[in-house]
Structures are given as C-alpha cells and as structure tokens.
Amino acid sequence: MNIYDFKFKTIDGEDAALDKFKGKVLLIVNTASKCGFTPQYKDLQKLYEKYNAKGFEILGFPSNQFADQEPSNNDEVKNFCEINFGVTFPLSEKVEVRGNDAHPIFKYLTQQVAFGGFDMNNPSGKMLHSFLQEKFPDFLLGDSVKWNFTKFLIDKSGNVVERFESPIEPMEIEGNIKKLL
Template sequence: MSIYNYLVQKPNGDILSMETYRGKALLIVNTASQCRFTYQYEDLQKMYNKYKEQGFIVLAFPTNQFGEQNPEDGQTTAKACQINFGVQFPVFDLIDVNGKQTHPLFNYVKHEVDVREINKNNMQEAMLMSHIQEVYPDYLIGRNIRWNFTKFLVDKAGKVVARFEPTDALLDLEKAVESIL
C-alpha cells in the first residue's frame, strides 16, 4: 500500500483519490474548529503560501473525536476556516482518526512513523497529556493520534517521513518541510 491508494471525501460529498497529490509534498493534519490549537490553521496557511510553488500542500481532516471540538459538519468547518483563518488549502469532511471507525488514510499514516515520547519538560505538552490520560487514556496507547493538530509529513515520493504532535514547534515543522522540498 501507499499513500496514493486511499480515497478521501470532500465536504460536499465528492470522493477524491490521494493519487491527485502524487509528486507533491504533503502535510496531513487532523484538525478541529474549536480547539485551543485551532490558531494553527493560520500558521499552516502561512506555511502553505510560502511553499506551495515548490510543490507543498496542506490537507486538513477535521475530527470531532477530541472533546467534541469540531461539532459542525465538514462544509461548515471548511467555510469557517476560510473566513476565520484565510485557509486556501483543502479541508476535507469530518473523519475519525482513532478507534473502530478510523479513516483508512489515517490508519496508514499513523503506522508508517513512530510516535515520539512525551516531553514532560514542555509544560504545555505535559498538561495536555495529563488531560488525555484522564479523559482518553486509549489515545496514548501505541500509535494512536493523541490530540487535534497532529501532523504527518509526506515526501514527494509518497513516503510518510515524520509525525509532529500539536505542541511541536512550528520552526521544527518548517525545517522538516524544507528538507523534503
């Protein structure tokens, strides 16, 4: 299997093959509209603007699995992203990223790269992980997505090369993007 074997659904219900993105560097992100990390939409848009001419694209996949922080449907979410954050990259329909209903694309990407250890010296990350341990302990097992705005970097050949947690520094993410362009 490869990243290009998967189908994704646009908010309007249209089905799109990931083959559409062959030859592009991808940042696949599970997102939410009402999360304390939602501001990252703006940062992702800036990164997309900076690198899109070099074959880079961000793909956002909203999910309501973490604290019901994306309760609206995909169309409402996509429209809000455009209005509130100027998002021009694709925002897809709502999906699950963990559990029995995990979208096949996310099942694939999260098993292609290792999950890094929790950085207990990072106060924001330590607090988030404490909350997850209390409310969603299964999300800390194996390669599950831990929270909204987990990011997977895919090179132009379709290989998943890195995973970034929502608390990871934007500068580290940007360096990784530059390394594959």
C-alpha cells in the first residue's frame, strides 16, 4: 500500500484519487479557518504558485477536530479560503484527521512518519505543547495529528518523507520541497 492507493472527496463533493499526483511532490495539510495557524494558508498558496508548474501539489483537508476551529460547511470553507487567502490548491471535504474515524489518508500518513515532538525552541511550538498538555493531554500521545496545519511531505514516488508540526511555517519547508523537485 502507498499514498496513491487512497481516494477522497473534494470540497465540491467530487471523487478524487491520489494516483493522479504520481510523479509529483505532494504536501498534505490538515486545515482550519479559525485557528491561530490559519494565516499559513497565505504561504501555502505562495508555495503552490511558485512550484506547481514544476510538479508540486498541495492538498488541504479541513477538519473541525481541534477546538471547533472549522465549524463552517464545505461551501463556507471554500469561500473563506478563496476570499481571504486566494487559495487555488485542491481542498477536500471536511474530514476527521485523528482517532478511530480519521480519514484513511491520515491514518496512513501518521503510520509512515512518527510524531517527533514540538520544537521547544520555537515559541509557537512551546506554546502549543503547553496548551495541549493542559487542555488536551491525550492529543500528545502516539503519532496522531496533534493540531491544525500538520504538514506531510511526499516525494515523487509516493513516499512520505517528512512531517512538519503546526508551528512550522510553510516557508520554512521551502528548501525541503525544492530538494524533492
């Protein structure tokens, strides 16, 4: 089994298969519209515009699993992303990204790359770790997605090569993307 074996529904309700991304570098991100990390949409879109023609794709998977930070319906999410951040990369319908009901793509991704902890030298990483420890301590257990805007980088062969936690800004991983292109 690899990443290309999975399917999802787009935010418009259409069936989509990851095998259409074979031969491309792929970044899969779980997203939310009312999160402190929501401004990352802007830099995700910048990366998409800069590298899409060179074989780079981004897939956003909205989820409401983290403190109800994506309460909107699919149409509202799509409009929010387009109006506020000019998002043109594909979005899925809202999904679960952790727990028993997690979308199979996220079950697979978290099995491929373990949670390596938060960078405690990064103020946002330290803050998120403290917040989760206080409010959602079970979120810190295991390799599941910990919060919105966890990013998984996949190479042209479909291998999940790196995982970047929420506080890591999209522009910080530009070099990792360029190496795979």
